Amino acid sequence: MELKLVLESILFSSQKPLSIAELRACIKEAPGYAEEPIPTELQQVKTAVLEQTLEDLSRDINAMGRSFRLTCVAGSWQFVNAPEYVAWIKALVGHRPRAPRLTQAALETLAIIAYRQPLTRAEAEQIRGVSVDGVLKVLIERGLVEQAGRAEVLGRPMTFRTTELFLEYFGLKDLEDLPSADELRRIPVEKPPGLNTSDPELDTADDADSGADTDEESEDNDPDEKCDASDADDASDADEDAFDEDDDEDWESDEDENVEEEEESSAGNGFDDDAELENDPSRN
Structure with a gap:
């Protein structure tokens, strides 16, 4: 009796896939149901031997060109029908609705x-x-x-x-x-912010300080603001120049008025002096 045939009979009779552990348990419990003694080598089978035997059985069945295959899916072994015979299987069991395909x-x-x-x-x-x-x-x-x-x-x-x-x-x-x-x-996956240090708040604070420094630098280096400031200074200087010119005109106007007053005063004083000379008895 070969281990390969034992495994084939177990898998053929199973309604679901069987893992290596389940197959070993089945082989271990078989002597309790046997009518005749079972060879010792079939009672205690190592995992490596079991896996290799299953691989050999799968290759043998595939090489025979049978309508079924022995496959291992998710670590469990099972017999499945060959894809080319699906139509006849559907005719036997009837059409069953399948879950919608994945998008x-x-x-x-x-x-x-x-x-x-x-x-x-x-x-x-x-x-x-x-x-x-x-x-x-x-x-x-x-x-x-x-x-x-x-x-x-x-x-x-x-x-x-x-x-x-x-x-x-x-x-x-x-x-x-x-x-x-x-x-x-x-493909690199970036970690969320705050995970590069033991204290997540440190990264957040550093980011805030960095952002503030960047804002200050951008304000200092903003050419538009510099132009606006320069234009404001030029306008202020122009106002001061205009104020100085007005002051000069007012000063010149005041000076002209003072000169005219002095001339009138001098003319008045001269007339009075001539009258006094004419009435002075000492001159007669």
Whole structure:
């Protein structure tokens, strides 16, 4: 009796995929149900031997060209029908409504989570460039994405990761079977402000001081304000010059009036002197 045939019979009779642990448990409990003694090598099977035997069985079935395959999805093994025989299977079991296909936005968001998990909603939005709230809700409802705990950053936002159903949905053994996407993995994600130091308030204060210094420098270096100040100084000087000219005209006008008064006074004094000389008896 070969281990390969034992595994084939177990998987053929199972209604669901079986993990390595479930297969080992089944093999370990089999002697209690056996009518004849079971060889010792089939009672205690190491994990490495079990995995290698399953790989060999899968290759043998595929090489035989049968209508079914043995595949490992999300770490569990199961028999599945070959895609080319789907029409006859549908005719047997009838048409069953399938869940609607994922939209392009959902596939893009799911790919980001798959390659960068665990990550927060904000990080997914930064990579994709748009909001992912609605899409993320759909992925969680479909069972393809689940919460993975809170991130150790400011605010402790929730992180997300893919589920085993995601691997089954896309026929993947594990996340290592994902196609290469080095470019997606290399996209830098900026951390929220205030996470670069142990005291988040320090970064905020520094940013505020930096902003104030920048505003002061911009005010000092603003050419428009300098031009306005220069124009104001020129206007002030022009007003002072105009004031000085008015003062000069007023001073000259006052000086002319004083000269005229002095001339009239001199003329009056001369007339009085001549009258006094004529009436002076000593001159006679």
